């Protein structure tokens with residue numbers, strides 16, 4: 001099995017290890033594509049824990065998380081949801097974009113996220129205690145403008161909070177090189193260009209260039225696509241559907257490549 005590549009940006013590894021040891025749940029906040037999921041994958045591997053990821057949205061139900069009865073022929077059988085499986089078996093439960101889930105769904109997890117570390121499954125009339133090797137991690141994107149969703153303070157204060165952001169120039173350059181195989185010079189040009197786009201507040205982009213977008217674009221360039229075309233399909237078109245905005249972004253690209 002190949003090792004998950006993760007380049008630490010700050011002291012997140014130390015914080016996660018301490019939280020795991022102390023059995024405190026962790027909240028990762030930061031923009032999309034900045035390495036939150038990759039970080040959890042790498043830490044799960046390091047701690048030799050299985051990782052259970054649940055992508056939350058406004059239709060996520062308690063049954064999606066905890067489990068449901070299924071009809072099979074003449075029988076009804078209980079099927080654990082991912083949260084229940086993680087609590088039964090141990091491992092890292094990663095609830096991605098937790099703020100997208102409804103508040104009443106989040107509250108189902110309250111007893112799991114405090115000192116009780118218990119999960120009550122009312123439909124199945126069962127209470128599970130989390131084993132020592134269970135850890136709950138959630139992610140939250142505070143700048144996500146489409147949703148305007150916030151987390152209630154009563155929920156937020158259950159977690160140790162780690163703020164993520166795009167890495168500084170040298171670190172991001174190294175990440176892009178390793179992830180894409182692109183040569184150092186072109187990678188530096190691409191990361192510089194991305195940082196210039198990130199500075200452009202006046203474009204009013206909902207989200208700016210993420211490390212993920214740079215990785216994808218770098219892979220396209222490394223695969224022989226012309227850098228301008230790669231930047232257009234890998235970045236510009238992903239950032240905006242507005243003609244004028246994409247023209248401004250393309251102008252910026254053409255100054256670099």
Ligand SMILES: Nc1ncnc2c1ncn2[C@@H]1O[C@H](COP(=O)(O)OP(=O)(O)O)[C@@H](O)[C@H]1O
Pocket residue numbers: 005006007008009031032033034035036037038039175179211212215
């Ligand atoms: N610190 C990092 N180390 C290694 N790869 C990273 C790092 N940060 C970002 N990446 C790259 O960016 C991509 C997107 O990161 P991801 O963890 O999926 O973002 P998020 O979960 O924050 O939306 C990853 O697939 C990886 O290629």
Ligand SMILES: [Mg+2]
Pocket residue numbers: 033036037038096
């Ligand atoms: Mg993610």
